[in-house]
Every structure is written in structure tokens, then in C-alpha cells.
Amino acid sequence: MNAKYEPHQIEEKWQKKWETEKTYQVTEDKTKQKYYLLEMFPYPSGKIHIGHVRNYTIGDVVARYKRMKGFNVLHPMGWDSFGLPAENAAIEHKIHPSKWTNENINHMKKQLKRMGFSYDWDREVSTCEPKYYRWEQLFFIWMYEKGLAYKKRSMVNFCSKCDTVLANEQVEGGACWRCGTEVTEKILEQWFFKITSYIDELLEYCDKLPGWPERVLTMQKNWIGKSYGCEISFPLVGSKEAIKVFTTRQDTIFGATFMLVAAEHPLVMELAKGKSVEKDVERFVEKVKKQDKLMRTSEYYDKEGLFLESYCLNPVTGKQMPIFATNFVLAEYGTGCVMAVPTHDQRDFEFAKKFNLPMIVVIQPPNKTLNVETMKEAYVDEGILVHSGPFDGMENMKALDAIADYLESQGKGKRTIQYRLRDWGISRQRYWGAPIPMINCDKCGIVPVPEKDLPVLLPEDIVLSAGGGSPLAALQSFVETICPKCGGKAARETDTMDTFVESSWYFDRFCSPHCDTKPGLDRQALDYWMPVDQYIGGIEHAILHLLYSRFYTKLLRDFGIIGVDEPFVNLLTQGMVCKETMKCPEHGYLFPEQAADGKCHRCGKDVIIGKTEKMSKSLKNVIDPDYLIKTYGADTARVFCLFAAPPEKDLEWSDQGVDGSFRFLNRTWRIFMDYIEDIKNVAPLAGGETLSDDGKNLRRKTHQTIRKVTIDIEDRFHFNTAISAIMELINALYATPRPAATDKPGLAVIREALETAIILLAPIVPHFAEELWEVLGHEKPLSGIGWPSFDKTIASEEEITIVLQINGKLRSRITVAVDEDEESVKAAALADEKIIALLAGKNVVKVIYVPKKLVNIVVK
RNA sequence: GCCUGGGUGGCGGAAUUGGUAGACGCAAGGGACUUAAAAUCCCUCGGUCCUUGAGGCUGUGCGGGUUCAAUUCCCGCCCCAGGCACCA
Numbered sequence: 052m053n054a055k056y057e058p059h060q061i062e063e064k065w066q067k068k069w070e071t072e073k074t075y076q077v078t079e080d081k082t083k084q085k086y087y088l089l090e091m092f093p094y095p096s097g098k099i100h101i102g103h104v105r106n107y108t109i110g111d112v113v114a115r116y117k118r119m120k121g122f123n124v125l126h127p128m129g130w131d132s133f134g135l136p137a138e139n140a141a142i143e144h145k146i147h148p149s150k151w152t153n154e155n156i157n158h159m160k161k162q163l164k165r166m167g168f169s170y171d172w173d174r175e176v177s178t179c180e181p182k183y184y185r186w187e188q189l190f191f192i193w194m195y196e197k198g199l200a201y202k203k204r205s206m207v208n209f210c211s212k213c214d215t216v217l218a219n220e221q222v223e224g225g226a227c228w229r230c231g232t233e234v235t236e237k238i239l240e241q242w243f244f245k246i247t248s249y250i251d252e253l254l255e256y257c258d259k260l261p262g263w264p265e266r267v268l269t270m271q272k273n274w275i276g277k278s279y280g281c282e283i284s285f286p287l288v289g290s291k292e293a294i295k296v297f298t299t300r301q302d303t304i305f306g307a308t309f310m311l312v313a314a315e316h317p318l319v320m321e322l323a324k325g326k327s328v329e330k331d332v333e334r335f336v337e338k339v340k341k342q343d344k345l346m347r348t349s350e351y352y353d354k355e356g357l358f359l360e361s362y363c364l365n366p367v368t369g370k371q372m373p374i375f376a377t378n379f380v381l382a383e384y385g386t387g388c389v390m391a392v393p394t395h396d397q398r399d400f401e402f403a404k405k406f407n408l409p410m411i412v413v414i415q416p417p418n419k420t421l422n423v424e425t426m427k428e429a430y431v432d433e434g435i436l437v438h439s440g441p442f443d444g445m446e447n448m449k450a451l452d453a454i455a456d457y458l459e460s461q462g463k464g465k466r467t468i469q470y471r472l473r474d475w476g477i478s479r480q481r482y483w484g485a486p487i488p489m490i491n492c493d494k495c496g497i498v499p500v501p502e503k504d505l506p507v508l509l510p511e512d513i514v515l516s517a518g519g520g521s522p523l524a525a526l527q528s529f530v531e532t533i534c535p536k537c538g539g540k541a542a543r544e545t546d547t548m549d550t551f552v553e554s555s556w557y558f559d560r561f562c563s564p565h566c567d568t569k570p571g572l573d574r575q576a577l578d579y580w581m582p583v584d585q586y587i588g589g590i591e592h593a594i595l596h597l598l599y600s601r602f603y604t605k606l607l608r609d610f611g612i613i614g615v616d617e618p619f620v621n622l623l624t625q626g627m628v629c630k631e632t633m634k635c636p637e638h639g640y641l642f643p644e645q646a647a648d649g650k651c652h653r654c655g656k657d658v659i660i661g662k663t664e665k666m667s668k669s670l671k672n673v674i675d676p677d678y679l680i681k682t683y684g685a686d687t688a689r690v691f692c693l694f695a696a697p698p699e700k701d702l703e704w705s706d707q708g709v710d711g712s713f714r715f716l717n718r719t720w721r722i723f724m725d726y727i728e729d730i731k732n733v734a735p736l737a738g739g740e741t742l743s744d745d746g747k748n749l750r751r752k753t754h755q756t757i758r759k760v761t762i763d764i765e766d767r768f769h770f771n772t773a774i775s776a777i778m779e780l781i782n783a784l785y786a787t788p789r790p791a792a793t794d795k796p797g798l799a800v801i802r803e804a805l806e807t808a809i810i811l812l813a814p815i816v817p818h819f820a821e822e823l824w825e826v827l828g829h830e831k832p833l834s835g836i837g838w839p840s841f842d843k844t845i846a847s848e849e850e851i852t853i854v855l856q857i858n859g860k861l862r863s864r865i866t867v868a869v870d871e872d873e874e875s876v877k878a879a880a881l882a883d884e885k886i887i888a889l890l891a892g893k894n895v896v897k898v899i900y901v902p903k904k905l906v907n908i909v910v911k
Numbered sequence: 912g913c914c915u916g917g918g919u920g921g922c923g924g925a926a927u928u929g930g931u932a933g934a935c936g937c938a939a940g941g942g943a944c945u946u947a948a949a950a951u952c953c954c955u956c957g958g959u960c961c962u963u964g965a966g967g968c969u970g971u972g973c974g975g976g977u978u979c980a981a982u983u984c985c986c987g988c989c990c991c992a993g994g995c996a997c998c999a
């Protein structure tokens with residue numbers, strides 16, 4: 052037994068025990084209710100960072116709590132181990148990606164174990180292993196056979212720094228989501244996953260995920276971007292053809308006075324062909340194509356356009372509409388053509404003013420009359436239709452349906468739906484990824500690798516250079532193969548898959564991580580464990596990873612592999628870990644240890660304290676988890692991460708806060724050691740003992756604490772308030788006068804309080820709690836103990852404070868028995884000395900009683 | 912611009928359905944112990960006013976409203992964070 056709290060000794064002792072005894076190993080047990088708890092698995096970048104520590108601590112508390120509640124908890128961990136940094140490291144440090152990756156995994160695994168997280172390490176999964184990606188290749192082939200994976204020549208987003216293609220979702224404000232380099236466009240043959248086949252289901256289920264944060268669902272809905280409207284045909288003058296337009300505002304069709312076509316749309320050159328403007332149009336198209344990216348990211352874009360010397364007809368008015376090529380219409384959205392209604396669309400208005408085009412008001416606002424001569428901007432709100440033929444006098448919103456019906460009946464248009472979401476481009480011209488299992492044969496075309504030949508192994512003998520281009524394409528021994536269909540010479544596909552594909556099904560693999568028979572996922576295990584009951588991870592994956600995972604789940608369901616529609620029932624998005632930045636006027640950003648005492652370690656100049664920002668290597672405002680563990684131990688690190696803020700909020704790092712957490716554990720340790728000899732052999736309370744007031748009060752606090760901590764963890768994941776409650780219990784223990792060594796009931800109350808504190812702390816600081824539990828004389832480890840329940844009667848107060856208000860203002864307090872009836876509480880309130888004094892000369896209008904809370908006396 | 916969140920002491924944050932605003936922790940100040948320091952333990956700690964009290968007023972971004980009672984509900988505005996954005 053140790054009088055002093057020695058975290059390292061204790062933590063290493065218990066971690067060893069957990070490891071050798073496989074304490075957290077689980078199997079499917081039909082007699083127990085399952086609980087699948089998952090934290091987003093990390094990319095093995097080298098070292099764990101504070102964000103990981105926070106994420107995984109939150110998860111571990113829930114896992115340990117649920118275990119104590121009797122659930123069969125699946126809590127796995129693995130590695131998202133394909134990805135670009137491994138290749139960059141290979142080029143920079145001349146180390147093979149697989150070696151680099153596996154070394155990182157080994158190191159990070161040690162760090163995670165040192166934090167005491169209760170993972171079932173026997174289920175560890177690493178996505179760069181063939182036994183993992185072979186199944187992904189199988190799914191790819193099945194997708195190809197069903198037309199859900201297809202190849203097309205397309206304009207792709209390309210990051211020159213990462214030297215790879217990016218999906219639309221991976222482009223953030225025109226820049227690469229990973230490195231921030233500006234994204235350019237390139238035309239390439241690419242593989243796509245047909246996520247759009249599931250678009251309606253993905254959208255519908257956004258309303259069937261009550262366990263997800265509202266904002267994540269909103270982001271996903273926005274991303275899918277479904278809009279209802281009409282496709283309307285505008286006949287071309289002097290041709291049998293027509294321009295098709297998508298619009299959500301068919302109510303304004305009578306006001307459409309000209310036509311806009313995206314400059315990069317093929318129709319533009321068709322129309323201009325042979326006209327006097329042909330050369331100008333060519334030049335304009337080239338200019339827009341080049342400017343496109345800049346235009347799109349610029350706030351102050353200029354609306355440019357060029358008349359194509361062509362006209363089409365408004366299908367309802369029959370009026371001629373000039374056709375313009377323009378930069379502010381996108382070829383990829385809708386049909387790439389827009390009917391322009393300058394009076395009721397601001398962009399069209401600006402364009403019409405610039406080119407002096409006709410305008411017709413078709414919606415009149417209720418409170419004023421619009422006049423095209425004097426309009427300063429488009430009128431975009433609701434109103435009554437005018438100049439709209441048979442629809443005059445209708446409310447424009449109600450006319451949407453009527454006009455759609457009318458267009459359909461006339462064969463001039465039909466109702467359609469548009470989406471913003473595009474198919475998911477998954478081709479990457481990289482080495483360190485899962486090979487796409489396809490073969491290109493000159494005779495047979497694209498042929499899938501036969502299932503029996505899977506996996507297509509990623510070759511080890513690769514030469515990586517900074518030069519760019521696909522490394523696999525340069526490797527003859529990989530490329531050259533035989534066509535499975537005709538037996539002739541053929542070439543392998545050299546693109547690898549986007550790493551988001553691996554992370555779209557790893558949670559399935561965790562259910563049967565060693566399954567080596569087709570399809571690599573054991574249906575019985577999946578049916579037992581899936582879906583994930585609680586998923587925890589960063590908000591930064593709100594769209595990408597979560598949307599892809601939902602799509603992949605539906606896909607595997609339709610392959611008959613899995614029986615669930617959605618992968619994650621509950622989602623908790625935790626906030627980022629932030630810290631103030633420190634800068635030396637001469638030497639730039641400084642690491643915390645380089646700025647001890649507020650002076651730069653190199654020049655001694657005063658350090659400038661900057662903004663608090665997300666911890667990142669570039670800003671050097673990082674805290675090394677190893678350092679934390681070395682100084683305070685893992686348990687203190689865990690307490691701080693939980694105590695400083697509720698999980699969904701950003702956490703601001705504070706060195707003093709860590710000290711405070713360490714102090715709390717020491718304080719708990721000390722009072723425990725102080726009492727241990729006296730309470731070790733005291734029998735637990737049987738009930739019926741006569742207790743002193745101090746004893747009663749402490750007992751009540753003990754049971755109140757159980758109630759509070761249970762609710763905080765169970766219902767809200769508010770570990771900060773749960774820890775506060777335990778701190779209060781420890782404070783109450785300090786405040787309770789020490790019972791005499793002969794006062795057995797008194798000591799039993801102390802024992803109950805201390806024992807409860809330890810059990811309640813078990814999910815939060817498992818090593819600390821296990822150790823004290825053992826010191827108390829228990830033979831069974833705490834990890835196998837059930838979560839305590841509280842006694843309602845003991846937890847309830849005997850006497851309560853009633854607040855006395857006059858006209859809603861606090862004036863006095865009285866103490867009454869908890870079961871005092873309304874009339875006597877009111878009487879006691881009116882008899883209170885202060886109240887009597889304040890009521891002198893006033894008229895009592897009403898007396899309001901809120902049971903167990905307050906009495907409010909209304910006076911005039 | 913639109914869509915989500917959010918705004919509470921010197922700081923991180925509490926306040927579960929409208930009912931004592933500021934739990935718990937940090938920082939700060941004071942005291943005890945000590946030859947001294949550290950550690951520890953105890954006390955004070957939103958602002959303001961005076962008649963210094965078991966005191967008054969005021970206070971949850973700002974302005975209104977509903978209510979006996981508003982951090983909480985309603986209306987309008989300001990600011991911050993995240994997401995989306997020539998989307999027709």
C-alpha cells in the first residue's frame with residue numbers, strides 16, 4: 052500500500068494485467084444485450100495527438116460505463132493505413148510506405164495502450180493489409196457488374212501538390228481538403244461509384260436518424276441538394292432543336308426574356324458556328340474556362356456574356372429570346388442552360404442591365420407596384436402573377452403547380468428533380484492504396500479480375516520519386532497481365548482507390564475481423580453487432596466519411612451482406628482541441644517548451660501570445676501526449692480532457708487545468724489512505740443503523756452523486772458535470788468530521804462514500820480506481836463490477852429550502868420539512884419576519900407556491 | 912447572402928420541464944502549518960451603492976414582449992464559430 056499516489060506504477064501494473072488477461076476481449080453472446088461503441092480510427096501518422104486522446108477518452112468512458120451496466124460491449128480499434136503521407140515519407144526519407152506505416156502503427160498502438168483504453172486488440176484491423184482490401188476489391192467487382200462502379204472520361208479536380216484527383220467533396224473552397232493547395236481541373240479517365248443511385252434514400256434517412264446532431268444532417272441534406280422544378284423546352288429559331296432548361300421557378304416563365312448558356316457548354320460553339328461572332332465566342336469560351344476557378348472563388352465576380360447571334364422562343368409567350376454564352380452558369384448543374392427572368396432574379400437583372408435587355412414584371416408585390424423603368428434590383432419575394440396569361444391573379448407560389456401542369460399538358464415541359472451531389476470519383480493515381488481489380492484488354496475492353504485471383508496485391512518492389520505520375524503505371528511487372536476473357540496480352544488498371552473507400556466499411560470488418568471466406572464479413576456476427584450504437588469522432592467528417600459510409604452500408608445491404616440500412620444509430624461529434632499560439636517577433640511560432648517564462652528560448656525576447664486556435668504542428672501550439680503521461684500519468688490526462696468542456700464543444704487547453712485534475716486525484720487518494728485502516732474491515736451498512744446528522748448528510752450526498760453521475764453519463768455524455776459531482780462528494784468527505792474508530796456505522800458511511808466515489812470514477816480513471824478498489828480488499832477486479840444504483844429515499848432531502856419572493860424578487864428563505872403541505876408552507880412564508888416587514892402597508896393579491904421550490908407573494 | 916450552432920464572472924464552464932444565476936475547477940487575495948519554501952488544509956471571490964447589513968440596487972450580447980416569475984418562451988437587432996454558395 053502506498054501513501055503517495057504514483058500514477059506510473061499503478062497504470063503500468065493494470066495495463067499489463069488487462070493485456071495478459073485479455074480483459075476486454077468480446078465474443079457474440081446472445082444472452083447479453085450488445086453495445087457497439089466506435090471511435091473513428093486514426094490514420095497512422097506517427098504519433099497520437101491530443102485530439103486522439105480526447106476522442107478516445109470519451110469513447111473509453113462510454114465503453115467502460117456500458118460494460119458496468121451489463122452490456123456486451125464491442126470496442127475495437129484499427130488503422131486507416133492507406134494514404135498519401137506514407138508515400139511522401141517514402142520519397143523524403145527513402146523508407147518503404149509499408150515499413151513506415153507499420154512502424155507508426157506499432158508506436159501509436161503502444162501510446163494508446165499506455166492511455167489505458169479498453170479495446171479488444173484481437174480485433175485490430177489495418178486497411179493496408181491484403182486480407183482487408185481483398186474484400187473491398189471483391190465489392191468493387193460486384194459493383195462493376197451491377198453498373199454501380201463505372202469508368203468515364205471526365206473533368207476532375209486535381210491537386211498538383213498531392214498529385215492526385217479529388218472528389219467534389221474533397222475540394223474545400225477551391226482548395227485541396229488535405230494540403231490546401233489550389234485545385235485545378237484536368238480531363239482523365241476515372242472510376243466512379245454511383246452514389247447517386249442511392250440519393251433519395253440517403254436523403255430520406257436524414258430524417259430517420261434522431262441520434263445524429265442536427266447540424267450534421269443539415270450539412271448532408273445541403274450537400275445532396277435536392278430541388279424540385281421543371282425541365283422546359285425553348286424551341287430554337289430556325290431549327291427543329293430546342294434548348295432544355297431546368298428551373299425551380301416556372302412561375303416566372305412569362306417573364307423569361309433571354310437565354311443563358313454556360314460558356315463551356317458544347318451548344319455554345321454549335322450556335323456560334325458560321326456566325327460573325329464565332330472567333331470572339333471561341334476566345335470568350337477559352338477565357339472563361341481558364342478563369343473559371345478564380346471566378347468561382349471570387350466574391351466580386353463580374354457577370355460576363357456574349358450574344359451568340361441566335362434566338363429561341365419563349366414557349367408560353369412565343370416571344371423571341373436572344374441567347375448568350377456566359378460565365379455565371381455552370382455546365383454541370385441542371386442542363387447547363389438557364390432561362391433568364393431579369394425582373395425576379397438578381398443575377399439575371401444585373402446581366403439585363405449590362406446588355407440592355409428587355410424586362411417584364413410577372414410578380415407584383417402586395418404593397419407596391421413594380422416598374423421596369425425604375426427597378427433598382429430584382430424582386431425575389433412572393434406576390435401576385437401579372438402578364439402571365441391564364442395565370443394572372445394567382446399567388447406565385449400556388450401557380451408553381453398550375454404552371455407545371457400546364458407545361459406538361461402542352462408537352463412543353465415536365466416536372467423534374469435536380470441534385471447537387473455528383474457520383475463519387477474514387478480513382479487515385481497513387482501507389483499506397485487498394486488496387487482497382489480491373490484489366491484493360493484491347494480486344495475485350497474492361498474485364499474484371501476473376502474472383503479466384505483476388506486479391507490484386509499491391510506490389511512491394513516499387514520505386515517512388517517526386518516526379519509525379521502513377522507509380523504503378525511505371526511498374527511493368529504489375530501492369531503486364533493476361534486477359535481473363537481471351538487469354539491475350541492485357542494491362543492492369545493502375546489507379547488505386549480513394550482511401551475513403553476503406554473507411555466506409557471498417558466498422559463492418561470489426562465484427563468479424565479474421566473472417567477469410569467470401570465475402571470477408573460474417574453475416575451472423577454482423578447481425579449480432581451492427582449497427583454501431585454510438586459513433587464518436589470529429590465534426591470535420593460530417594460530410595465526407597459519414598456520407599460515404601452510409602452509401603456503402605446500403606450497397607452492402609443490397610448485396611445481401613448486411614442487414615441494416617444505416618451504419619450509425621447515434622453520432623457524437625466532438626469539438627477540437629485548441630490552444631493559444633506563441634510567437635517570437637524574430638523566430639516566429641514557438642512550441643510551448645521553447646517559450647518557457649514567456650521568453651523566446653533562442654533570443655530571450657518577450658513572446659507574443661496570439662489567438663487560440665486548433666492545435667496544429669504548423670502553429671506549434673501543440674501538447675505532446677507523451678509529455679503529459681510522463682508528468683502526470685494517463686488518468687490525469689483523461690480527467691482533464693473530460694472535465695474542461697462537454698465533448699461536443701471545443702476544448703481550450705490549460706496547463707493549470709491539468710494541474711487541477713492531478714490535484715483532484717491526489718486529494719481523493721489522500722483521504723482514502725487516511726481512512727483505509729479504519730474502514731477496511733467495517734461491514735457495509737445493512738440499513739436500520741442510527742446515524743449521526745453528519746452520517747446522514749454524507750450518505751445522502753453519496754446517493755445523490757450516484758444519481759447525478761448516472762444521468763450525466765447515460766443521457767448526455769456530460770462528463771464534466773459528472774466529474775464535478777464526484778469532486779463534490781470528495782469535498783463532502785473532507786468536510787465530514789472523522790468518526791471515532793469505535794463508531795462502526797459512522798465508518799460504514801465513510802466507506803460507502805469512498806467506495807462509491809471509486810466505482811463512479813472507474814470509467815474515467817480506470818487504473819486509479821482499480822488500484823484503490825484492490826487496496827480496499829476486494830478480490831474481484833473493478834472492471835467486472837456492476838454500476839451502482841441509488842436509493843431514492845436516502846438521496847432525497849428531509850428538509851428543503853424554500854425561496855420566498857415578493858413580486859418575483861428574492862426576499863428571504865425558509866427551511867421546511869420535505870413533505871410539508873402547501874397551506875403550511877404558505878403560512879410559514881407569510882409569517883417570516885422579513886416578509887412581514889416588507890409586506891407592511893401592502894395588499895397581497897396572490898400567493899403562488901411551486902412545490903419544493905418557492906413561494907412568490909404578489910402584492911400591489 | 913443562405914443554413915446550422917453559439918454569446919453567462921478575470922478564465923473553463925454549471926443551472927435536466929420557465930422557479931434561488933454563477934455548481935465544480937482554474938486564476939487571484941487572505942489565513943493555518945513550516946526556521947523557510949513547496950505540498951497540504953481552511954476562508955473570501957459578478958458589478959455597484961451606502962447607512963457595512965442575514966443590506967439595497969443591478970447583472971446571463973443589445974432592444975422590446977408574454978408571465979406572479981425569463982439565461983430558459985416569442986419578436987426585432989448585433990457579434991462569433993462551422994457549413995454551403997454564381998445551384999437556375
